[in-house]
Amino acid sequence: MSSSLPCSLLRQFLFCPRIPYFHEVLGIRPAQPLWVRQGIDWHHRQEILSRNRTLARFDLLQARRLSQVQLASEAHGLHGIADLVLLTPEEVIPVEFKQGPAPLNKGGQLQLTAYGVLAEEKFKLPFRRSFVLSGEKAKATCFPDSPEHRAQLAQTVAELNRTLETPLLPDSSASVPQCGQCEFLAHCNDRF
Numbered sequence: 001m002s003s004s005l006p007c008s009l010l011r012q013f014l015f016c017p018r019i020p021y022f023h024e025v026l027g028i029r030p031a032q033p034l035w036v037r038q039g040i041d042w043h044h045r046q047e048i049l050s051r052n053r054t055l056a057r058f059d060l061l062q063a064r065r066l067s068q069v070q071l072a073s074e075a076h077g078l079h080g081i082a083d084l085v086l087l088t089p090e091e092v093i094p095v096e097f098k099q100g101p102a103p104l105n106k107g108g109q110l111q112l113t114a115y116g117v118l119a120e121e122k123f124k125l126p127f128r129r130s131f132v133l134s135g136e137k138a139k140a141t142c143f144p145d146s147p148e149h150r151a152q153l154a155q156t157v158a159e160l161n162r163t164l165e166t167p168l169l170p171d172s173s174a175s176v177p178q179c180g181q182c183e184f185l186a187h188c189n190d191r192f
Helices: 008-015 020-023 034-050 104-121 147-165 176-180
Strands: 062-074 079-089 092-098 127-134 141-146
Touching: 008 020, 008 104, 008 147, 020 147, 034 062, 034 079, 034 092, 062 104, 079 104, 092 104, 104 127, 104 141, 104 147
Parallel strands: 092 127
Antiparallel strands: 062 079, 079 092, 127 141
């Protein structure tokens, strides 16, 4: 287990605490479901399209656009790759691409906060807000940063680390539909 965890594990931890355990503690790497490959292809297409889009959807006239930004923080014990980071002289704004039109769930919002905190540290600019571009039209939804989001991030990272340090399989609060879409279901003998 590494001392730095991928930001995506935060989202997965909130989906089901067993996913990070299987991945990080047991080293299980199941085959990627088809929808993951489709999502990767969609992300690549959005990255190309975003280069020619205006910044009006972000309420910006100018910003430097950085794609596939590698972020890491020893202090937070996290690393990840943000789809897009917008840099202005006043702030750093992480942007994530999401294929579906559905609103971001709690895990997705937490992952986005993590990218913002890591980008703030890397670029030495304040992180005040982030965006999700969703659906084929890349509809922009703003997520303001808050002390509550940062506290939730710190709390979740601590809980995740405690779970990974414990040699026991964590309980799962996942629902039947969640389990049905999980690539680790075959490893959960107590789930159905």
